[in-house]
Amino acid sequence: MLQIKYIQENRDEVIERLKVKNFDASVIVPEILRTDEKRRHTQKTLDDHLAEANKLAKEIGLLFKQGKIDEANKVKVRTAELKNITKSLGTQLEGFKSELDSLLIQLPNLPHPDVPAGSSAEENKIVLQEGELPILGEDALPHWELARRYDIIDFDLGSKVSGAGFPFYKGKGAKFQRALINFFIEEAIEAGYTEFQPPLMVNEDSAYGTGQLPDKDGQMYHVNIDNLYLIPTAEVPITNIYRNVILKHDELPVKNVAYSSCFRREAGSYGKDVRGLNRLHQFDKVEIVQLQHPDRSYQTLDKMTAHAASLLRKLELPFRILSLCGGDLSFTSALTYDFEVYSAAQKKWLEVSSVSNFENFQSNRMKIRFKDQDGSIKLTHTLNGSALALPRIVAALLENNQHEEGISVPSALVKYTGFENIGT
């Protein structure tokens, strides 16, 4: 959520910059400013009346003490009037506030000046490409075939027990998952992150805080009976730790890492996109989250991007980094780098990580603040990134490393798997 003060002071700039996200704010911004004007005016009127009521209440107390009952009762006539007025002003004020809120919630975050123009994924800018694209023989198999051949992932069993998109990992496949999770977490700890194990269900406030609600309602699994949401990413519980918190300046940056299962309904997905591990309802991910001083958040974004890149390098996967164009940038992000690994058997790039700076868009909604060295209280910047999401990494590793006797495990992973080859 953008800050109302910023919109007030930079009205034209806000409208202009949102065009990069293909968002026409020319109607809503003036409406926001008008609503805020009404809000402030109502607040002032209400405060004045409350001030009078407070003053009179004190007078009445005094009059009673002095035994001047009649005079006290006379004053009460006015306080009764004031009570009605303040009550209705209070209701009005609440109305304006929630009206303003529901307008502000519709405004996306401003894109960073570096964000490339463009309206779709085709126009994302490749900022780095690294590693040799493997050339596999004609008989190379996609990962779902490999998974079946070596009996390491069972999609049919998942369908039977839960439904499509809920695979079973089995034997070396299961251990491979654990190895990757451990590898990712250990690398993050090495880089100075604190490990968390978060709850997998969150309440409404938390889902609202990170912006899943209200806009992505329906993409999350909802446990009706207790009104809890299954997390679509560990970002939700990990960032919400700091909701309504004022940090000390020397507590920044906050660097947290969490492994969690992630749950997504993926309503509307279909076809080859959902084949095998490409898109699941439940998957595993290691997420890194940072809270940082506004002056340093873009350096941090670079560091987080470098961290994700180092993981892919160690896994010996060819990858590329894309700077998302305005049209592909998420609602909440100011600048996002997507990581894609090349799947040789499917002959396509698979998104495995997304690293973003949200600047103060999330923290304004969640009121994540810090006390700066000069004593002033400011919103932090929030950043997060996958480091990394498992399923497509697994898909690419299986496909790219297949050979006649099975699938070889990247050497960086062997100390976590305890085996060097799948299939023998």
Next chain:
RNA sequence: GGAGAAAUGGCAGAGUGGUCGAAUGCGGCGGUCUUGAAAACCGUUGACCGUUUACGCGGUCCGGGGGUUCGAAUCCCUCUUUCUCCGCCA
């Protein structure tokens, strides 16, 4: 799931209808003293909204929401959370 108790500033803890944004202690910050540090002493120390060029002024907040009252941290209702006991149980 049942019964009972509780929730106050960074922490501990007082306050049961008016002068309470809230005693006191600890902690934090600034100062005096000291070569420096500690101790001691003095001062200071919440957030948000509105208004003001500014000093300031006004308003809201004592777990959340609602109510009673001229007036609520204090009384009532409700929700949440924590603790104790019982039941069940990885």
